[in-house]
Amino acid sequence: xxxxxxxxxxxxxxxxxxxxxxxxxKKYKPYLDKLDLTYTQYITMxxxxxxxxxxxxxxxxxxxxxxxxxxxxxxxxxQKGYIERNRNKEDERNLIISITKLxxxxxxxVKDIPNxxxxxxxxxxxxxxxxxxxxxxxxxxxx
Amino acid sequence: xxxxxxxxxxxxxxxxxxxxxxxxxKKYKPYLDKLDLTYTQYITMxxxxxxxxxxxxxxxxxxxxxxxxxxxxxxxxxQKGYIERNRNKEDERNLIISITKLxxxxxxxVKDIPNxxxxxxxxxxxxxxxxxxxxxxxxxxxx
DNA sequence: TACAATTAAATTGTATACAATGTAATTATA
DNA sequence: TATAATTACATTGTATACAATTTAATTGTA
Numbered sequence: 001x002x003x004x005x006x007x008x009x010x011x012x013x014x015x016x017x018x019x020x021x022x023x024x025x026k027k028y029k030p031y032l033d034k035l036d037l038t039y040t041q042y043i044t045m046x047x048x049x050x051x052x053x054x055x056x057x058x059x060x061x062x063x064x065x066x067x068x069x070x071x072x073x074x075x076x077x078x079q080k081g082y083i084e085r086n087r088n089k090e091d092e093r094n095l096i097i098s099i100t101k102l103x104x105x106x107x108x109x110v111k112d113i114p115n116x117x118x119x120x121x122x123x124x125x126x127x128x129x130x131x132x133x134x135x136x137x138x139x140x141x142x143x
Numbered sequence: 144x145x146x147x148x149x150x151x152x153x154x155x156x157x158x159x160x161x162x163x164x165x166x167x168x169k170k171y172k173p174y175l176d177k178l179d180l181t182y183t184q185y186i187t188m189x190x191x192x193x194x195x196x197x198x199x200x201x202x203x204x205x206x207x208x209x210x211x212x213x214x215x216x217x218x219x220x221x222q223k224g225y226i227e228r229n230r231n232k233e234d235e236r237n238l239i240i241s242i243t244k245l246x247x248x249x250x251x252x253v254k255d256i257p258n259x260x261x262x263x264x265x266x267x268x269x270x271x272x273x274x275x276x277x278x279x280x281x282x283x284x285x286x
Numbered sequence: 287t288a289c290a291a292t293t294a295a296a297t298t299g300t301a302t303a304c305a306a307t308g309t310a311a312t313t314a315t316a
Numbered sequence: 317t318a319t320a321a322t323t324a325c326a327t328t329g330t331a332t333a334c335a336a337t338t339t340a341a342t343t344g345t346a
Contacts, residue, residue, distance in 0.1 A: 209305090236312070
């Protein structure tokens with residue numbers, strides 16, 4: 001073991017995470033382009049399909065994003081008619097994001113994307129599960 | 144299995160990759176801030192510590208980045224005195240990036256970072272190895 | 287109840303990230 | 317050999333991503 005081996009790119013754990021994430025997101029592009037969606041808009045809609053109604057703070061917890069990133073994304077999704085942005089009457093600090101009818105319909109147009117992406121990823125089912133578990137172990141265990 | 148379960152955020156493989164990558168990169172920040180480096184600048188230097196001299200195209204292959212991203216990063220690193228940017232006399236299209244003395248010295252200042260990051264990641268050694276292997280399998284096998 | 291502290295979003299500034307395009311150098315070929 | 321095609325890098329435009337700050341609303345407390 002050389003003195004600086006731990007500084008080699010190929011010996012890092014973060015780098016393949018970073019590269020892998022970016023490269024897979026590129027695979028979404030042709031599918032998302034057809035629907036005029038970005039990856040960030042897409043994962044935002046994923047939360048909305050599930051929750052229907054949520055404030056920015058909560059949304060940010062699910063997505064690991066802050067208002068600095070989310071505000072412009074949500075304004076875009078509002079422009080496209082997929083969500084509504086309304087202040088909470090009980091607490092005007094909260095912005096409630098709610099999915100629209102058009103937003104709900106969008107789900108039908110993206111429902112084949114996960115399968116198509118799976119085909120790009122050259123892993124056995126068991127390996128994919130293993131990877132998934134390890135990633136969440138890291139994500140939930142970060143100190 | 145509900146009709147739309149494959150569209151739930153928690154059932155994606157890409158999302159934990161994306162989130163994990165970002166969250167770990169945040170852990171680098173306090174260490175890199177002290178040295179006035181960004182993560183992108185840091186991984187660029189990692190290649191340079193290893194290769195000493197490389198053109199932008201090759202560098203981009205290692206880092207999974209294109210000239211659109213690398214050009215400003217390399218100009219910054221040049222400003223800081225860690226690298227030099229020179230055209231190849233044999234083929235003026237090529238920009239040769241070479242590490243400077245100051246760039247080589249920088250390696251001593253970052254050598255504890257990988258260990259510190261490892262401590263943030265709550266994985267056993269065997270799990271980290273497993274994760275590493277799966278990530279490179281995905282990265283090298285993307286279709 | 288004034289006012290300090292806290293909270294939620296929005297804003298600002300900096301740095302990626304990448305597709306698309308532009309430019310200059312080199313290579314291939316009619 | 318003239319020119320078409322290719323290549324390497326830079327530039328442009330759009331969209332994140334995030335730290336730091338600001339703003340407005342709410343809560344806690346002296």
